[in-house]
Each structure stands twice: as C-alpha cells, then as structure tokens.
Amino acid sequence: MKTRAELAVLVDRLRGPLREFVRESRVRMAVLVNASGQLLAQQGFTRGYEVTNVASLAAAAHAAAAALADMTGARRWTHLHNEGRNQHMLLAPYRTGGSDLILVAIFDRSTSLGIVRLFSDRLGDRLAAIPELRAASSVRDASRFEEELEGGVRRVMGESA
Amino acid sequence: MTEAYERALESILRVDGVRAAILVDAAMGVPVVMETDPDVDGDAAAALAAELFRRTARGAELAGTGELRTLQLAASEGHLLVAGAGDLLVVALAAPDAQLALLRVEAGRAAGALA
Secondary structure (H helix, E strand, C coil): CCHHHHHHHHHHHHHHHHHHHHHHHCCCEEEEEECCCCEEEEEECHHHCCHHHHHHHHHHHHHHHHHHHHHHCCCCCCCEEEECCCCEEEEEEECCCCCCEEEEEEECCCCCHHHHHHHHHHHHHHHHCCHHHHHHHHCCCHHHHHHHHHHHHHHHHHHHC | CHHHHHHHHHHHHCCCCEEEEEEEECCCCEEEEEEECCCCCHHHHHHHHHHHHHHHHHHHHHHCCCCCCEEEEEECCEEEEEEEECCEEEEEEECCCCCHHHHHHHHHHHHHHHC
16 A cells, blocks of 8 residues: 555554544644654644644644653653633643654633643553554655655545545 | 642552552643552543542532532442542552452542541
C-alpha cells in the first residue's frame, strides 16, 4: 500500500476514536494534529474556531513544552492545561510509531479537567491500537514521510470538505 | 495548608476497609491530595466522583432538596462516599465490608474541617 493511501486510511481510523472522546468527555471540540501542526481529525463544534491555526499553535506549544520538559528534566509531558475565563484547553501528546499526535480539546464548565484527562488517556489507548500508527515506525526517512503526510492530508481534507 | 489536607485524610484512612481517600478540586475534578491502594486509579476516581457529585447536586437542586452534602454509592465490589467541602470534595473508596458508619462520620468531619 502506498503512503498516501495509508494516510487516507489513517485519517479515517482517527475519526471514530476522536468522536468517542468528544462524546464521552463532553468537550466542545477536539482536533488531532501531528507534530508538524497538520490537522488529521476534528470533531465537535469546530466551526467557531480557526482549526488550522489551532493546529499550528498546538504543534508549537507541544514543541515548546517538550523543550521545557527536556530542560527541566521532566523528560516527557503528559498534558498541558490552559484555563480561561469561560473555556479551558487541554493539549495531550500521544507517542506513535511515527510522528507524535497531539490532541487539542476545548471545553467549558459542562465538564471538568479530570474527566477530559481521563478520557484523553482512553483516547490514547484507542490510538495505540490503530495498526496504521504502529506501522508508521517502519518509515525510515522521517522528512520524506512528513512531506508525503502533508500532501496526503491536504488531499484527504480537501476531499472531505 | 497541605498538612491540613493530609490531616483531613488521616482519620478516613484509619477506618477499616478504606482503599482510597482523596481530596478533590470540585470544579476541576482533579486530586489535591490522595492516598490510595496501589490498584486504585486515584485520578480516575477523583474525576468520576467529582462528576457524579456535580450531577447529583444539580439533580438535588432541581428536586428542591437543597444543597447536596454527601453522596454514597454502593456497588458489588465496594462503596464510594463523597462529601462536599466548599471548593473541595472528600472522596473515599471502601471495600464492601468496610465500617461504613464510621467512614461517613469521618468523611463528614473532614469535610466540615475543610469547608
């Protein structure tokens, strides 16, 4: 199977677990992006947000947090929580065979940080069971994989829009 | 302040059959201080207990029964007790044969001291 075809399958496979996460945790919206900031899946009330900007900023926050974790000896961060006046945002990274995936979840007072964290952990378990994410580790040339991923995501997102 | 929180849990942990005692941030659903058996997922217990308390409190409000103070859930494998303490919740998990009456008293006292 070619990489683009694999990516189309991967994007399709992410949809179900993310939908379940949104339903169970009652977040307003959730997106999954890769470490390059490319949007792979979105669920919930995403229309109120510039999701591509959210994706890019999430990747930047992930990179900054990872660098900070390195500097402080914390090694790897498990989640990042921002509390606003009316809304909260949780970022959680998931290590996969290839690039890290990052969950961005925006929620309000209809749920709680504890619940969102709990179900984000379960989402991580479901993602770990996706064969296409494990198989990504077989791609040796990471930069080429990223390029193909980017092209594939554009194509898949364009097709589904 | 952390010492006061830990003291609040000590009396609960002395009750026979208690498997976990957790002080939970009620709004966030995350543990502030906790002592649990190794097989208890304290983070999950805190999140779910806070959610249950919040929903039950809403139900009590709608039913006109006033402010929810304590909540006890009995299940085949044990008991969950949650007592409101202002912005905090006192959460206890206990085995089916735990001394529930004493646990209720101690959880109530801890909540009263923290509220």
